[in-house]
Amino acid sequence: MAWIVKDSANTQIDRRTEPYWTPKLAKKFEEDILPRYATKQAALLPCVHEVQHTYGWVPHQALEEVADFLDLSFAEVIDAVTFYEEFKLEPVGKYLIQICRSISCELCGYKELSKKVQNKLNILPGETTDDGKFTLLELECLGSCGTAPAALINETLHEDLTWKQLEHELNNLPD
Numbered sequence: 001m002a003w004i005v006k007d008s009a010n011t012q013i014d015r016r017t018e019p020y021w022t023p024k025l026a027k028k029f030e031e032d033i034l035p036r037y038a039t040k041q042a043a044l045l046p047c048v049h050e051v052q053h054t055y056g057w058v059p060h061q062a063l064e065e066v067a068d069f070l071d072l073s074f075a076e077v078i079d080a081v082t083f084y085e086e087f088k089l090e091p092v093g094k095y096l097i098q099i100c101r102s103i104s105c106e107l108c109g110y111k112e113l114s115k116k117v118q119n120k121l122n123i124l125p126g127e128t129t130d131d132g133k134f135t136l137l138e139l140e141c142l143g144s145c146g147t148a149p150a151a152l153i154n155e156t157l158h159e160d161l162t163w164k165q166l167e168h169e170l171n172n173l174p175d
């Protein structure tokens with residue numbers, strides 16, 4: 001089996017002039033968050049969570065700024081962040097549909113649900129519709145195994161899902 005090697009060394013980072021890690025965020029973390037941790041490095045995940053909550057995703061530029069803020073290397077930051085699929089390193093649609101693909105949901109039909117969403121929106125998992133409205137992801141256990149299949153639409157958990165319910169939800173989300 002061949003290993004697939006990512007060409008990370010040639011990653012192009014889109015940049016904007018204004019920082020993502022703004023002086024306001026830095027001040028908030030210096031005053032309220034960093035004092036709770038023994039080291040600055042320990043506050044890495046809270047910083048990245050803040051970026052994602054603020055912007056809806058985690059731009060590479062923001063990770064560079066967080067690395068500077070915490071006196072870490074960019075490699076240390078990207079290493080930690082890419083371990084968690086929760087962090088979105090690409091922009092996502094207004095509605096993020098995340099369907100659980102772990103064992104209980106697999107047994108209860110997640111594949112069929114995912115396939116129907118893919119057909120309806122004409123996207124594959126990991127893709128966003130052209131209008132930027134929907135992103136579809138498949139992810140590991142949502143902790144709702146007893147009520148599988150389960151999916152998140154943005155922050156809302158939907159359990160015991162049927163296609164009829166999911167289609168109804170999707171059809172009724174405002175633009």
Ligand code: FES
Pocket residue numbers: 100101102103104105106140141142143144145146148149150
């Ligand atoms: S397996 Fe799907 S929520 Fe746990």
